[in-house]
Amino acid sequence: MAYNTIQVKTEGRVGVITLDRPSALNALCDELTNELKDALAAFERDEDIGCVILTGSAKAFAAGADIKELQEKDFISLYKHDPFAESWESVARFRKPIIAAVSGYALGGGCEIAMMCDFIIASETAKFGQPEINLGVMPGAGGTQRLPRAVGKAKAMDMCLTGRMMPAKEAERAGLVSRVVPAEELLDVTMEAATTIASKSLPIAMMTKEAVNTAFEMGLAEGVRFERRVFQSQFATEDQTEGMAAFADKRAAHFKHR
Numbered sequence: 001m002a003y004n005t006i007q008v009k010t011e012g013r014v015g016v017i018t019l020d021r022p023s024a025l026n027a028l029c030d031e032l033t034n035e036l037k038d039a040l041a042a043f044e045r046d047e048d049i050g051c052v053i054l055t056g057s058a059k060a061f062a063a064g065a066d067i068k069e070l071q072e073k074d075f076i077s078l079y080k081h082d083p084f085a086e087s088w089e090s091v092a093r094f095r096k097p098i099i100a101a102v103s104g105y106a107l108g109g110g111c112e113i114a115m116m117c118d119f120i121i122a123s124e125t126a127k128f129g130q131p132e133i134n135l136g137v138m139p140g141a142g143g144t145q146r147l148p149r150a151v152g153k154a155k156a157m158d159m160c161l162t163g164r165m166m167p168a169k170e171a172e173r174a175g176l177v178s179r180v181v182p183a184e185e186l187l188d189v190t191m192e193a194a195t196t197i198a199s200k201s202l203p204i205a206m207m208t209k210e211a212v213n214t215a216f217e218m219g220l221a222e223g224v225r226f227e228r229r230v231f232q233s234q235f236a237t238e239d240q241t242e243g244m245a246a247f248a249d250k251r252a253a254h255f256k257h258r
């Protein structure tokens with residue numbers, strides 16, 4: 001499938017989606033988010049994909065929603081055709097592991113899409129921000145919810161109310177990103193992590209992701225009960241039998257993803 005605003009490729013069991021709208025610093029126009037949704041759906045269906053990387057260019061992961069498109073919207077058009085529900089949320093709904101590899105600007109919706117991924121690996125040049133307040137609005141794709149869960153109230157308020165950008169090192173200290181690497185190593189390091197994840201049992205990785213995400217939605221007692229039940233259910237998979245047999249036999253496990 002040919003796309004206009006993203007590039008898609010696979011490397012082994014890893015799918016890579018590169019946001020590719022350089023003239024607008026990968027601003028998330030409707031065409032781009034629809035193409036992103038489509039590419040994710042294809043990777044979700046593809047049995048041979050075990051992990052996805054979402055990335056942008058060296059200068060920008062994404063500079064936010066397309067402000068020129070947003071300018072044309074009014075309440076009723078946004079309400080009736082909610083782009084967030086229709087396409088953006090496809091990233092948050094994606095069931096396989098997905099890593100954001102961020103270099104340069106991740107602003108507004110760009111920061112929000114990165115936060116919808118399971119974790120973020122950032123280059124030293126990455127800058128995160130929720131500058132919507134400068135445009136007379138507030139974050140609208142999860143920024144006021146996911147950012148405080150990642151960095152705590154003080155930094156989330158600081159970023160959302162001042163609109164300032166948070167550099168990569170601060171983002172790592174605050175817990176927004178899992179690792180910071182030199183810009184030229186970003187894709188290699190992310191590919192190594194994605195390949196490692198994709199070598200595991202896919203259903204077990206999916207259940208692990210689901211359980212970790214549950215920590216943000218449930219209280220501790222419910223969350224632990226959910227975890228225990230999912231853990232028990234994993235003993236119905238062939239991959240659990242294989243993983244434990246391989247350990248006992250002192251050999252590498254050959255997961256069949258079932």
Ligand code: HXC
Nearest residue numbers: 023024025027063064065066067068107108109131140141
């Ligand atoms: C549309 C954008 C854009 C955006 C950049 N461009 N960001 N177009 N929407 N979000 C375009 C510029 O208009 C310009 O096009 C080209 O990209 C290069 O940008 P410059 O501003 O010339 O680059 P630079 O001086 O390097 O500044 C980079 C920047 C700045 C600091 C990132 O572009 C910027 O502040 N962008 C807006 C960031 C922002 O406010 N994001 C939040 C959007 S609201 P031309 O044609 O002039 O060359 C949002 C809400 C989400 O995300 C809600 C979801 C439901």
